[in-house]
Amino acid sequence: MFPFAISPDKAVEELARFNKKLAAGVKTFTEVGQIESGISPKEAVYRDDKVTLYHYIPRVENPHRVPVLVVYALVNRPYMADIQEDRSMIRGLLDEGMDVYLIDWGYPDASDRFLDLDDYINGYIKRCVDFIRDRHDIYRVNILGICQGGAFSLCFTALHPDRVRNLVVMVTPVDFHTPDNLLSLWVRDLDIDLLVDTMGNIPGDLLNLTFLSMNPFRLTGQKYLDMVDLMDDKVKLKNFLRMEKWIFDSPDQAGEAFRQFAKEFFQKNGLIKGNVKIGDRRVDLANITMPVLNVYATKDHLVPPDASKVLKQHVGSSDYQELAFNGGHIGVYVSARSQKEIPPAIANWLKERG
Amino acid sequence: MDNNPFSADWMSGWTSLQRKMWEDWSEATQSTFGNAWQTESPLNFFKNGMSQWPNMFMPQPVKSPEVMAMRHAMGSMEEFMRMGREVFKLFQKVSDGGTMAQEWTGQLDKAIQQAKEMFNQGSEAMYGLTGLGKVDEMASFWSRPMKAWNDFITTNPAFSNDTMRALLSGGQATEEALQRFLSVPGVGYTREKQEKVQEGLRLALEYRKANEDFQKLMMETSKRALDLLHRKLLEMGAEGKSLQTMRDLYVLWVDCNEEANAATVAGKEYNEINTRMVNAMMRVRRNMAEMVDGTMSAFNLPTRRELDSAYRQISLLKRRVSALEEIIGELKGRDATAEINTLRDDMEKLGVRRLREELAALRNQLEEALTAPPAESGAEAADKTAIKKTVRIGNAKPQPAAAASAQKGE
Numbered sequence: 001m002f003p004f005a006i007s008p009d010k011a012v013e014e015l016a017r018f019n020k021k022l023a024a025g026v027k028t029f030t031e032v033g034q035i036e037s038g039i040s041p042k043e044a045v046y047r048d049d050k051v052t053l054y055h056y057i058p059r060v061e062n063p064h065r066v067p068v069l070v071v072y073a074l075v076n077r078p079y080m081a082d083i084q085e086d087r088s089m090i091r092g093l094l095d096e097g098m099d100v101y102l103i104d105w106g107y108p109d110a111s112d113r114f115l116d117l118d119d120y121i122n123g124y125i126k127r128c129v130d131f132i133r134d135r136h137d138i139y140r141v142n143i144l145g146i147c148q149g150g151a152f153s154l155c156f157t158a159l160h161p162d163r164v165r166n167l168v169v170m171v172t173p174v175d176f177h178t179p180d181n182l183l184s185l186w187v188r189d190l191d192i193d194l195l196v197d198t199m200g201n202i203p204g205d206l207l208n209l210t211f212l213s214m215n216p217f218r219l220t221g222q223k224y225l226d227m228v229d230l231m232d233d234k235v236k237l238k239n240f241l242r243m244e245k246w247i248f249d250s251p252d253q254a255g256e257a258f259r260q261f262a263k264e265f266f267q268k269n270g271l272i273k274g275n276v277k278i279g280d281r282r283v284d285l286a287n288i289t290m291p292v293l294n295v296y297a298t299k300d301h302l303v304p305p306d307a308s309k310v311l312k313q314h315v316g317s318s319d320y321q322e323l324a325f326n327g328g329h330i331g332v333y334v335s336a337r338s339q340k341e342i343p344p345a346i347a348n349w350l351k352e353r354g
Numbered sequence: 355m356d357n358n359p360f361s362a363d364w365m366s367g368w369t370s371l372q373r374k375m376w377e378d379w380s381e382a383t384q385s386t387f388g389n390a391w392q393t394e395s396p397l398n399f400f401k402n403g404m405s406q407w408p409n410m411f412m413p414q415p416v417k418s419p420e421v422m423a424m425r426h427a428m429g430s431m432e433e434f435m436r437m438g439r440e441v442f443k444l445f446q447k448v449s450d451g452g453t454m455a456q457e458w459t460g461q462l463d464k465a466i467q468q469a470k471e472m473f474n475q476g477s478e479a480m481y482g483l484t485g486l487g488k489v490d491e492m493a494s495f496w497s498r499p500m501k502a503w504n505d506f507i508t509t510n511p512a513f514s515n516d517t518m519r520a521l522l523s524g525g526q527a528t529e530e531a532l533q534r535f536l537s538v539p540g541v542g543y544t545r546e547k548q549e550k551v552q553e554g555l556r557l558a559l560e561y562r563k564a565n566e567d568f569q570k571l572m573m574e575t576s577k578r579a580l581d582l583l584h585r586k587l588l589e590m591g592a593e594g595k596s597l598q599t600m601r602d603l604y605v606l607w608v609d610c611n612e613e614a615n616a617a618t619v620a621g622k623e624y625n626e627i628n629t630r631m632v633n634a635m636m637r638v639r640r641n642m643a644e645m646v647d648g649t650m651s652a653f654n655l656p657t658r659r660e661l662d663s664a665y666r667q668i669s670l671l672k673r674r675v676s677a678l679e680e681i682i683g684e685l686k687g688r689d690a691t692a693e694i695n696t697l698r699d700d701m702e703k704l705g706v707r708r709l710r711e712e713l714a715a716l717r718n719q720l721e722e723a724l725t726a727p728p729a730e731s732g733a734e735a736a737d738k739t740a741i742k743k744t745v746r747i748g749n750a751k752p753q754p755a756a757a758a759s760a761q762k763g764e
Contacts, residue, residue, distance in 0.1 A: 002458045002596065003588075003590040003591045003595065003596045004597050005597065005598050006597060006602075011438055011600050014600050014601065015434070015435060015600065018434070019431070019435075022427070022431060029420055032420060035420070049672075110661065110665065111665050111668065113665050114665055115669065119673070123676060186629075189626075190629055190633065191636065194633060194640065197640065198637075198639050198643065199636070199639070213619060214616075214619070215612060216615060217612050217615065218608060218612060220426065221429075221430045222430070222608045223426075223430075224423065224426040224430040225427070225431065225434055227427055228427060240423070242419075244419045244422065248422060
């Protein structure tokens with residue numbers, strides 16, 4: 001049987017209909033208005049170079065007494081965790097009574113080229129944590145690290161266990177050499193020193209291209225045809241554009257920090273081998289003795305589940321739990337299902353532990 | 355419109371639909387932007403394809419998500435339309451033969467084979483990768499998903515720029531000329547500069563070779579995607595299934611490309627070639643930067659090297675300031691009472707109390723000795739008196755003998 005039930009007139013009609021939709025959608029485009037970066041009200045409470053510590057306005061009268069500090073990755077911007085009203089992990093945590101802080105790394109420029117992981121972890125993160133400790137008059141805070149921010153949180157907690165009460169990591173790579181880790185495979189033999197010495201800071205566009213290489217045809221073609229279908233709906237179009245803005249809102253990476261992360265974590269797999277040194281101290285995951293919740297996504301193509309789950313074997317905590325989300329790396333924050341599952345699970349886990 | 359699926363008359367229906375679409379389009383653009391966006395006639399609009407759309411968004415900030423999304427949408431739409439055109443051609447051929455039902459598999463084989471032949475012409479011909487795009491028009495819809503991706507890469511400022519694209523252009527003749535230049539030894543005052551330029555060209559050739567290898571691999575991937583599509587269509591035919599819309603076909607084709615791409619990028623060959631290409635590109639860029647630095651330095655202008663040096667110094671100073679601030683913070687926040695108590699403890703540990711007690715015990719012993727029965731010479735008595743006086747200067751109270759003994763036993 002001929003596998004095309006597409007007669008020319010049907011096809012012409014389909015294309016014309018499609019084009020008409022596009023033409024009508026132009027008007028919707030002009031009416032969408034400003035695309036916000038994050039939707040939950042927040043205030044900047046501390047600044048350190050280009051880094052800003054935000055405090056989200058609590059949504060309950062008496063929030064949980066131990067605040068949660070969200071540590072996001074250097075890649076892309078942290079408003080992914082607060083992208084729209086009905087798709088916000090931050091809002092979910094606030095609704096569950098959490099008191100939430102978030103580190104915004106800003107946009108490094110050429111003058112930040114020599115920032116290294118010591119500056120980020122023992123500098124910015126530590127000072128943000130200390131600021132929160134002073135502000136709330138507490139000894140230890142809860143930390144929620146996301147993706148690369150999760151790896152940073154692991155390092156910070158291992159180096160400063162006295163400052164962390166509970167640690168939550170989400171879609172966080174720990175073993176960088178699992179066979180299904182494409183990113184790691186691509187980076188493995190690159191001359192990182194040459195790359196950083198040549199480029200200085202690593203352009204965000206270059207990283208974007210790398211991520212897009214995983215599904216290039218869907219992400220640079222099909223996705224935009226699909227967009228035409230929702231162009232007559234202002235709300236849906238705006239939501240699409242929010243995501244679009246986030247995807248291409250990629251700060252450059254401070255050169256030295258990138259060099260260290262690419263070489264020590266990706267190439268040498270130093271985090272699980274205990275070889276990573278931040279400043280003059282070695283990161284030993286066994287120092288993480290406080291409760292740990294590890295949230296991973298079962299269909300994560302950037303951080304495969306096995307790359308995260310291995311954490312269990314390396315931390316020194318006797319209170320270690322995993323939460324598997326049936327979805328992908330981005331879906332874990334923004335899918336409708338994740339809104340119902342992830343923030344309540346994290347909040348309850350934290351509340352149970354004081 | 356003629357409803358005969360594969361007659362040549364379908365073009366008239368297509369034209370009337372185009373006209374209708376043009377009217378819709380005019381209405382939409384006029385209501386949104388006024389008359390400024392009108393093109394001269396529907397014919398021009400279709401002649402120019404979708405290129406009018408991105409221009410419409412030019413006045414807005416270039417990187418706003420609306421503009422970027424709309425531009426990508428326009429690009430995808432254009433590819434989709436072209437795909438439609440090519441599919442019509444395929445249908446037309448099948449229809450003209452009048453053997454659609456019987457020989458469609460043969461026609462499909464032929465179409466796939468022709469598409470593969472196009473991929474054999476190389477990336478420059480297929481995608482206009484170098485920006486020349488000299489035979490871009492001949493590329494059919496088969497290359498469309500890959501072209502969209504290539505456009506993405508070549509317009510990415512981080513990955514490519516005019517200089518890097520220029521390095522990729524040129525054919526065999528250029529390469530031979532370059533090789534001849536490279537073999538000229540450097541002499542005289544400009545020797546160093548010549549060697550630097552020669553090194554740059556050598557690196558550029560390496561990069562071009564690596565890029566060609568990369569493109570070849572991607573071409574092979576596209577051919578594998580064609581094979582996949584071929585296989586899936588045959589399977590659908592065998593199972594009595596069919597594609598209902600152009601969109602279905604587009605999605606199937608994208609799926610095939612993704613499947614082929616996933617297999618390629620997970621392989622060792624891709625990793626080796628991609629790594630070689632990126633490393634080669636970085637060597638070229640570094641060489642360029644060094645030459646630019648040399649020129650800037652000759653004009654007594656700041657160089658990248660000097661700026662980096664300054665930034666490094668600033669970073670080091672910042673770290674030192676942070677360390678000092680931390681120390682100051684610790685000093686400010688320290689509890690003085692606790693410090694005093696600690697010092698007291700330290701003093702105690704040094705044994706001051708014990709020394710005092712020992713001293714007191716010695717005094718007691720002396721007191722006892724002085725109160726013992728006198729069986730001594732005049733000189734000894736004078737000495738004891740002197741000791742007694744000395745001890746009393748210390749203002750120590752005499753202690754009973756029992757207490758002194760107890761202290762000794764500590």
